[in-house]
Amino acid sequence: MLRSLKELKRYTVTATDGDVGTVVKFLFDDERWAIRYLVVHTGGFFDGQYVLISPISFREVDWAAHAFHLALTKDKIKNAPSIDTDRPVSRQHERDYYQYYGYPQYWGYMEPWGMGYYPALLAAGPGSRSPNEQAAGDSGDAHLRSAKEVRGYHIQGRDDGLGFVEDFIIDDETWEVRYLVVDTSHWWWGHRVLVAPRWTSGVSWTHRKVFVSLSREAIKKSPSWDPSSVIRRDYEARLHDFHGLRGYWGEAISEGGPQVLAGAHTR
DSSP: OEEEHHHHTTOEEEETTEEEEEEEEEEEETTTTEEEEEEEEEOGGGTTOEEEEOGGGEEEEETTTTEEEESSOHHHHHTSOOOOTTSOOOHHHHHHHHHHHTOOOOTTSSBTBBTBSOHHHHHHSOOOOOTTTTTTTOOSOOOEEEHHHHTTOEEEOSSSEEEEEEEEEEETTTOBEEEEEEEOTTTSTTOEEEEOGGGEEEEETTTTEEEESSOHHHHHHSOOOOTTSOOOHHHHHHHHHHHTBOOSTTOOEETTEEOOOBTOOOO
16 A cells, blocks of 8 residues: 555654653665664653664554554664664675674665565565575665655756655555655645656755656646545556556566666556
8 A cells, every 4th residue: 555654753662571662763775765764762661762773574464553663672772782873884784783683684685575575475585685685786875864854955857846755655564655745835825736757867965856757847737636536547647647657556667677668557
């Protein structure tokens, strides 16, 4: 199911033996556009520290109760390698984190989570170094960005500005970012549209801009998105058909990962 990332903020996080804290922000991978970590503000047992929690650690998600239940104890989390969440998370920090929890590394593979599309698969596998890590040209730098900081980035189309990033829509199973929510109210009041990360042509982190390969007119006429409505497949198909782009669902996986085929329609 697709969910607004804003709605997941302030969810509670619990270990197998008690509460851990609440979610305050998310870190996503700017290469694969997948949520890699929840930043959790902990309670008294942890002295109010901030800790990183990967979706790999989830035992169960109670959407009705707004809670993430982890397959970890409080002691396990408390003794994890310390990470300053106000600073960029380096690849070495990630290596230490994954080694501590005994998880295989996700980087170095073509799929979002190692050998597959779901974080739970990594939790079931043996902790080891990715065999493709060197082949993937890992420079030692992680590509993690705060979703909170990217909100407000300007969307630049092929011919003009289109609006700004208001939110992210994520797949609650794969934890991939499926869409950026673009607020175009500066030009068209109340008009929000969805833009898939794969439709972007680049991001300028310095200038706080996301470049998309769509025109202003295409965005203006794009099927609008109602934040109060559940995103259903028929709406997604209509959105992709409008832009002449293939949907991510049911696509063939080729070398290099999922591909967008311009001019292809999903029926």
